[in-house]
Amino acid sequence: MQNPKTAAWENLGPEMSALGTAFSREGGRKVEFPTDPKVKIWVAYEKPGFTGHQYLLEEGEYRDWKAWGGYNGELQSLRPILGDFSNAHMIMYSEKNFGSKGSSIDVLGIVANLKETGYGVKTQSINVLSGVWVAYENPDFTGEQYILDKGFYSSFEDWGGKNCKISSVQPICLDSFTGPRRRNQIHLFSEPQFQGHSQSFEETTSQIDDSFSTKSCRVSGGSWVVYDGENFTGNQYVLEEGHYPCLSAMGCPPGATFKSLRFIDVEFSEPTIILFEREDFKGKKIELNAETINLRSLGFNTQIRSVQVIGGIWVTYEYGNYRGRQFLLSPAEVPNWYEFSGCRQIGSLRPFVQKRIYFRLRNKATGLFMSTNGNLEDLKLLRIQVMEDVGADDQIWIYQEGCIKCRIAEDCCLTIVGSLVTSGSKLGLALDQNADSQFWSLKSDGRIYSKLKPNLVLDVKGGTQYDQNHIILNTVSKEKFTQVWEAMVL
Structure with a gap:
């Protein structure tokens, strides 16, 4: 086995104490480091001071330098990656310092060939908004690689590049559910x-x-x-x-x-924001559901006078390309934007990206939890009901981009059963089809509203029949506490 040329790991601070075993060249001598279970991924560098070729090292054993894709056996510095790996999002710019004169591209997932997107392969600055990314010099994730944590990279030198060529990118993904969420x-x-x-x-x-x-x-x-x-x-x-x-x-x-x-607490609603050119929600308006790097490029006046946040959490920025003063907005109305913010314009904005939210739903009136009832092998016969807390996966739900999914079937969404949607309609699970009948929002009054029929909410049927614990759609009633749910985030 050819071992790394040296064990002179550079600049190991307190947070860099999680490497299990490293080897030096002198007789295969081992160098032990305390283990930290939070550290799952490391970046190793060919040269001291975090320079030279970069290599991504996940949990496991590498018995030969070829196993980590090395150009040679040298590893002279390394650092752990401790960031958030979910909801990856970055913006790549063809100009240095995030210049607006060149081209840019929002990246939310794997891109095997940036040239085919029309953006090209010239990248001179990057803003990593969330997640951890690996950028590659060549298409199909080959060639020199660069690991990008959250932050601003104003030139290719900032990510250790020898030139401005990046042809493919992909986010690093870890298991999405590993138990209760960490303490805030x-x-x-x-x-x-x-x-x-x-x-x-x-x-x-x-x-x-x-x-x-x-x-x-x-x-x-x-x-x-x-x-x-x-x-x-x-x-x-x-x-x-x-x-x-x-x-x-x-x-x-x-x-x-x-x-x-x-x-920042969780929000169970789809992102929707409306911007108005006049105060008190008058005049020309524009409704947005996704990030906008430059509002002016849409042909809309950036001199915003009032704002309505219909759903989701939004981050607005005074200038384009997510620059300038920023404001976090939850569902609310702002009749006078200048009085609220002190800013006379909004240049760019984006929905605040939430992690997958795992939670349980407890009915306020009954104290019972929303659960599935039936066999997953036949979704048509499966129904949604309330029952006692049993601590099972079929009582754990996931909210993601407007859909409610069950832990036992994460490729299925909570949906309205039947083609006729009315008060009394029952609920079930169905494969994710991006249909309006599969979108929901849990509002501040504790009620879960249907996007397809906004006047209908989730309710417990009640009565004395066999299906008294089934969950149905019902017309909103402020007097019915069976329509009120508590989301217990895990």
Whole structure:
């Protein structure tokens, strides 16, 4: 076996203590490191100081340097990847510094050949909004590779490239469900690179100690919005799970201060936002359901006067390409945008990307949980009902992009049974077909509304018949607490 040429792993900080065993060339000597189960993936580099060829090392054993696709047997530095691997999203630019004169492309998944998309293979800057990506010099995931964590890369030198050619990309994906979600937590550090004094928060905080100045941070659970004013005022900066070694990585200008922070709760509705050119929701309007890098490119006036957030959570930016002051918006109405934000325009905006949300639904009136009833081998006979808590997978549900899916059949969606949709219609599971009968929103009143029939919500049938515990559609009634559900996020 040809071992790595040296065991001089560079700059191993406290967070880099999870490598199991490394070998040096002198007689195959082992170098042991404490194991940290949070670290699943490492980036190894050919040269010291995180330079040279890059290699992605997942959990497992590599008995030969060819097993990790090495150009040779040299590995002289390495670092762990501790970021959030879900809901990957990045924007690639053909110009340096995210220039708008050239072309750009939003990437949400695997692209085997960027040339075929019309974007081309010239990339000089990248904004990784979420997830962890691997970019390849050649099509079909071959050639030199570069690992991209969340953050801004203003030139190809920032990701260790020798030129600006990227021909294929893919996000790193880990198992989507590994048990209860991690505790919500954000760690603030007084110096860059997670050095100096630190403070940790697990809940919304209206006032951070004035004597503490944040220069870097780690978000280890949940997503947060931090403010440069006390009591959730001033400029906002949205921070999703991941590591931010400096203020610029957080999207903050030099000298920015954090005075309060708020945990971003989950939202069970599809993203929809309406922008108006006049106050009080008048004048020309535009409705959006997806990210918009440059509002002006759609031919719409960026001088926005009022906003309605119909569903989802949105992040708006003062300028195009997700630059400038940002604001996090939940479903609400803003009749005067300038009074609300202090900004006279919206240049770009995007839905806030939520992870897959695993939860259970408890009915307020009965205390019972939404469950499946029947055999998955015959979906036509399967029904949805409430029953006692049994801790089974058929009581665990997933909310994703407007659909509610069951843990036991994640390729199936909660759907309305029958072609005639009316009060009294029953519920079942069906293969994901992107039909309106499969889209739902859980609103602030605790009711789950149908997109197909917005006046109908989920209810427990009741009565004395055999199907009294079946869940049906029913007309909204504020007096019926069997229509109210509590989402218990796991």
